[in-house]
Amino acid sequence: MFPAAFDYRSPAALEDVLDSLAAYGDEAKVLAGGMSLIPMMKLRFASPEVLVDLGRVPGLDAVQETPDGLRIGALVRHAELEASELLRQRYPVMAAAAPLIADPLVRNRGTLVGSLAHADPAGDWGSVMLALNAEVVARSTAGQRVIPVREFFTGPFSTVLQPTEVAVEVRVPRPSSRSGGTYLKLERKVGDFATVGVAAHLELDNERIGRAGLALTAVGGHNVVAAEAEEVLAGAEPGPEVFAEAAEAAARAADPPSDVRGSADYKRQVVRTYVRRGLARSLELAQAA
Amino acid sequence: MTTTMPGPEIHGLGHSMKRKEDDRFVRGRGTYIEDVVLPRMLHMALLRSPLAHARIASIDPSAAAELPGVVAVVTGADLAAHNLAWMPTLSGDTQAVLATDKVRFQGQEVAAVVAEDPYVARDALELIEVDYEELPAVVDPHAALRPAAPVIRDDKEGQDTNLAYTWEAGDKAAADAAFAQADVVVSLDTHYPRCHPSPMETCGCVADVNAATGKATIYMTSQAPHAHRTLFAMVAGLPEQNIQIKTVDIGGGFGNKVPIYPGYVVATAASLLLDRPVKWIEDRTENLISTGFARDYHMHGELALNRDGRMLGLRVSMVSDQGAFFADAQPSKCRAGLFHIVTGSYDLTAAHVTGRGAYTNKAPGGVAYRCSFRVTEASFLIERLVQNAAYELGIDPAELRRLNFIRPEQFPYQSATGFLYDSGNYPAALQKALDAVGYDELRREQAEGRAQGKLMGIGIASFTEVVGAGPHKDYDIAGIKMFDSAELRVHPTGKAILKIGVQTQGQGHETTFAQIVANELRIPAEDVLVQYGDTDNTPYGLGTYASRSTPTAGAATAVVSRKLLDKGRKIAAHVLECSPDDLEWQSGRFVVKGTPEQAVTIQDVAFAAYTNHPDDLEAGLEGVTYYDPPNMTYPFGTYVVVVDVDPETGVWTVRRAVAVDDCGVRINPMIVEGQLHGGLAEGYGIAAMQLITFDEQGNCIGSNFMDYLLPTSWETPRFETYAMETPSPHHPLGAKGVGESATVGSPAAYVNAVIDALTHLGVRNIDMPVTSAKVWQAIQQASP
Known part of the structure; x- marks a missing residue:
């Protein structure tokens, strides 16, 4: 596995990264963890002329909690999120998803922000961030914009990011104190992409459901919000009946391909089952909070 | 047999000394082929066909040849000038070294670039212009054998179909007579899918033909270096005393490194022509799509029994998917290897086995993956059939086996298909496994759980292996006797x-x-x-x-x-x-x-x-x-696997995996255990997840480790292993060989366990790999 020749830049300042992207446009690719990009280059599926490595740029490797929520820099690795006590306490969907990302080797190098920018429809973080209503912060020489994740994905491996932009941060709103969530993933083995993944997030308002976030992995051209299911849940009294109704709605939102992982019918069945189980678990956690 | 008790410092038989290597x-600090670096060494890369079946109209290597750093571009036409465009396979067929007329599988070798570094070699591959005229791909072996199918091997004179071979063993009349008397006939159609050995080190070589000395030193990933030297001498016409094969360390083989691959031949020819050492190392995808696969048997089995559960006869017909070239490594007498050991551990006095091999537009192979010459397929079929027969008769699957085992006093036992089993004690191995797993208690739990909708299954496989090829009268590779x-x-x-x-x-x-x-x-x-x-x-x-x-x-x-x-x-x-x-x-x-x-x-x-x-x-x-061994040896054992199935998703997990193995006298028990653990893990991978498959155009699906799944330590069940020692009566140490026992025996145990969990719903078969999707589908279609 030998990639085609490419030029390699490793700027020490974000401004220089942005200048390089402005100069090379779609001939350049940004390198963070490289866990998807490098294999694609080695298979010669991708042959960028220039790699712009974020590795030396300061200030991108932090997980910070503010009163508004979490800020996760572009160089924060999956492994750091997996180990985070903060996530376990207040962001259970993320805490559940982190150890299910790929395998330990990939988690040591790969990044959450890079995973979003890569926009693999079978990527796990996309669903988690959709369920949590997160935002992506993008920078270019033209300035900064904050993009809701719900407007971020446009199709398989494509997002609203421009070739001259780099995603530098993800912002996750702080969930209400009585909330819970989880991520369930069916994979054939450790390191496999999801056959189906379900991110569930429930906030309780008195004893009814406040906001519900529900998003699905690997059942469409990109990570999918189960919007109808979220509406079914919002304001409802939580319990098996409404969860089953939401599960049916979520299965309708899924448009999976039939492939070696299973038929479309099978994958919708897994969506149904995992939504039900994921909501039940989320409720448990919210009630315990 | 020497039975003196060794002192601990001697480390004779029975000592689990740590491995010296x-x-x-x-x-x-191992030395693998990639570690071999010689002065003036060049690097070779192979251009492979993107299509499964196409005529080659033209190949234009000129742009590639002009790329700076490229030393030579080699095509099939260049090799044909030296009579090297084709080579013999281990089954007496021929295989293209570099394609001249047609490409016959996706990934077939078409041209080679030899360059100063491996990057330039790959860059140059993209500059070779090949004009293909696409032909219909033949991917289903049954379709391949129909009269209208396009003929893949039109290079062979007189070959006007896709039939690669036919094979027959046993006594048809006796088997038919047994079936005529039977109360019950149980049949099973199953496909043992194509899988791949995937050694950690891919195949490769460094060929160093020295024009001054005439000496050809070939560092090579070879499981059979002496046989390979002889074949090199015969194919390339080099004097055998001037050929030296050196294997250095080999990072896994599993049969994948038994064949001679085109890369070895082209690298050697290039070194000869260029008078410089040439290194060729496959990447992972090349290894998966072009080198020796395993299995790919479509099997139909029928078992005749009387109402009491006594087995009367067995009939098996099989179609093997050989790919584009018949390249099984088999003794010349046995076109389907030792598949005819399909009577397994049972006293089956009447059996008849037929097989047909089909050419398809897929990679050749059929040598590999711990298969003991196709015993794996045979063992799987009989153990699945016996399990299903138990359900039809309403007899416990363990009891049905016990009723029909070859009894210890029957050894040496002459099988209906021609094998002389040397020794065994099958009832004892079964009992030991049942006791270890707590069989009766599990059956009670299963019955109670079913009432609550719980799906738990217990799968048994009581396998018999045949290894140690072999006696010179019956066993050879390409004519060389297997001493x-x-x-x-x-x-x-x-x-x-x-x-x-x-x-x-x-x-x-x-x-x-x-x-x-x-x-x-x-x-x-x-x-x-x-x-x-x-x-x-x-x-x-x-x-x-x-x-x-x-x-x-x-x-x-x-x-x-x-x-x-x-x-x-x-x-x-x-x-x-x-x-x-x-x-x-x-x-x-x-x-x-x-x-x-x-x-x-x-x-x-x-x-x-x-x-x-x-x-x-x-x-x-x-x-x-x-x-020269007087007979083969016959290791055996019983595996019992317990699984829990999620009825809503079809996901199954292994709760227990008990393995009782008898491979005769154990020389280093730790190494034996290691072999068993490896084989049980491989068996699990095959049963649960591994599949090299193809779409209708013959595109290979499973060309990397994201698609071709190897179980990790996370999925691999925890194994509970037990030993028995029934010595081989003819081996000087009483040992039998063990490398493949667990891979041969275990897949049926896993599959039987899943089927056992669903049998009350009427489910009788799910082909491997038993994915959660297939299990769910079977539950949906079940008619309890």
């Missing part, structure tokens, strides 16, 4: 070098074979250096695959040790000034009977062999043995 492996060899020299200081004709790829030969010498001569295993894999410096042998090393070269090692001991007795008598008949061999010492203070150690004897040998003996303590 592991020190260099765990320190990262094996050992050459032993004890040096004056009592330290020994053992050279063997077999070839480790991780099995631990450096340890196991040293322990055999230790057992026989009482020289500590630490003092015995084991060498292999350099054809100039080891005796001729057929290599390591099909679990044959211990049965053949292991026996040769014991026999040559005993030869040296006979000579040692004469030397000892000379030193002690007595008659050889007055000496007793006592745990490493020759002792004068009745005067125990008069004795010499084996080390004393070795020193005397060079310093004080008798006039009527040659000096030295050295010998060689070529061992």
Whole structure:
């Protein structure tokens, strides 16, 4: 596995990264963890002329909690999120998803922000961030914009990011104190992409459901919000009946391909089952909070 | 058989000494082919066909040849000029080295670039212009055998169909008569899917043909270096004494490194033409899409029984998917290998087996993955059939097996398809496994759980293996008989070098074979250096695959040790000034009977062999043995797997995996256990997830480790292993070979367990890999 020749830049300042992207446009690719990009280059599926490595740029490797929520820099690795006590306490969907990302080797190098920018429809973080209503912060020489994740994905491996932009941060709103969530993933083995993944997030308002976030992995051209299911849940009294109704709605939102992982019918069945189980678990956690 | 109890420092039979070779492996100090770097060495990359079936209209290498750093571009036409465009396979067929007329599978070798570095070589591949005229791809072997199918092998004169071979064993009339009397006939159609051995190190070589000396040194990933040297001599017309195959360390084989691949041939030809060393190393995708696959048998089995559960007869017909070239490594007499051992562990007096091989537009192979020459498919079929027969008859699956086992007193047992089983105790192995798993309690739990909608299953496989090829009358590879060899020299200081004709790829030969010498001569295993894999410096042998090393070269090692001991007795008598008949061999010492203070150690004897040998003996303590086994050996065992199935998703998880193995006498029990763990994990991978498949155009799906799944430590069940020792009556140590037992035996246990969880719903079969999606589908379609 030998990639085609490419030029390699490793700027020490974000401004220089942005200048390089402005100069090379779609001939350049940004390198963070490289866990998807490098294999694609080695298979010669991708042959960028220039790699712009974020590795030396300061200030991108932090997980910070503010009163508004979490800020996760572009160089924060999956492994750091997996180990985070903060996530376990207040962001259970993320805490559940982190150890299910790929395998330990990939988690040591790969990044959450890079995973979003890569926009693999079978990527796990996309669903988690959709369920949590997160935002992506993008920078270019033209300035900064904050993009809701719900407007971020446009199709398989494509997002609203421009070739001259780099995603530098993800912002996750702080969930209400009585909330819970989880991520369930069916994979054939450790390191496999999801056959189906379900991110569930429930906030309780008195004893009814406040906001519900529900998003699905690997059942469409990109990570999918189960919007109808979220509406079914919002304001409802939580319990098996409404969860089953939401599960049916979520299965309708899924448009999976039939492939070696299973038929479309099978994958919708897994969506149904995992939504039900994921909501039940989320409720448990919210009630315990 | 020698049964003296070894002292711990000797490390003879039965000692779990740590592997001598592991020190260099765990320190990262092994030497693999990629580690071989020679002065002036060039790098070769292969252009492979993107299409499964196409005529080659033209190949234009000119742009590639002009790329700076490229030394040569080689096409099939260039090889044809030297009569090297085609080569023989191990099954007497032919295989294209570089395609000249057509490409016949996706990934087939079309051209090669030789360049100053591997990056330039790959860049140049993209500049070779090949004009393909696409032809319809034939991917289904049944369709391939229909009259209208496009003929894939139109290169072969007289080949006007896609039939690669036919094969038959057993007695048709007897089997049909048995079926005529049967109360019950149970049948099963199942596909044992194409899977791939996927050794950690891919295939590769460094070919160094020196024009000045005429010597061709080929560093090569080879499980059979001596046979490969001979084949190189025959194919390339090089004088055999000038060919030296060196294997260095091999990072796993599993049969994948038995064939000769086009890359070896082209690299050697390029080195010859360019007078520079040429390195060729496959990448992972190349290994998965083009090198020897395993299995791909479509099987139909029928079992005839009477109402009491007594098995009367077996009929099997099979279609094997051979890919574009028939390249199985099989004894010449056996077109479907040893598949006809399909009567398994049962006293089946009437059996008939037929097989047909089909050419398809897929990679050739069929040699690989711990298969003991296709025993894996046979064992799977009979164990699945027996399990289903139990459900039809309403007899417990363990009880049905017990009713029909070949009984211990029936050995040696002549099978209906022509095998002479050497020894066994099948009821004891079954009972030991059932006791270990707590079978009766599990059956109670299962019955109770079903009432609550819980799905739990218990799968059994009581397999019999046939290994140790083999007796010269029946077993050969490309005509060379399957003996094996050992050459032993004890040096004056009592330290020994053992050279063997077999070839480790991780099995631990450096340890196991040293322990055999230790057992026989009482020289500590630490003092015995084991060498292999350099054809100039080891005796001729057929290599390591099909679990044959211990049965053949292991026996040769014991026999040559005993030869040296006979000579040692004469030397000892000379030193002690007595008659050889007055000496007793006592745990490493020759002792004068009745005067125990008069004795010499084996080390004393070795020193005397060079310093004080008798006039009527040659000096030295050295010998060689070529061992022709009188029979195959027949390891056996019972595996019991317990699974829980999620009814809503079809996801199944292994709760228990109990393995009772009897491979005769165990030389190094730890190494045996390691082999079993590996095989049980491989069996799980095959049963649960592994699949090389193709779309309708013949595109290979499973060309990387994201699509071709190898189980990790996370998925791999925890194994509970138990040993039994029923010695082989004809092996000098009573050993039988074990490398493949668990892969042969275990897939049926996993599948039987899943089926057992669903049998009350009417489910009788799910083909491997048993994915959660297939299980869910089966539950949906079930009619309880």
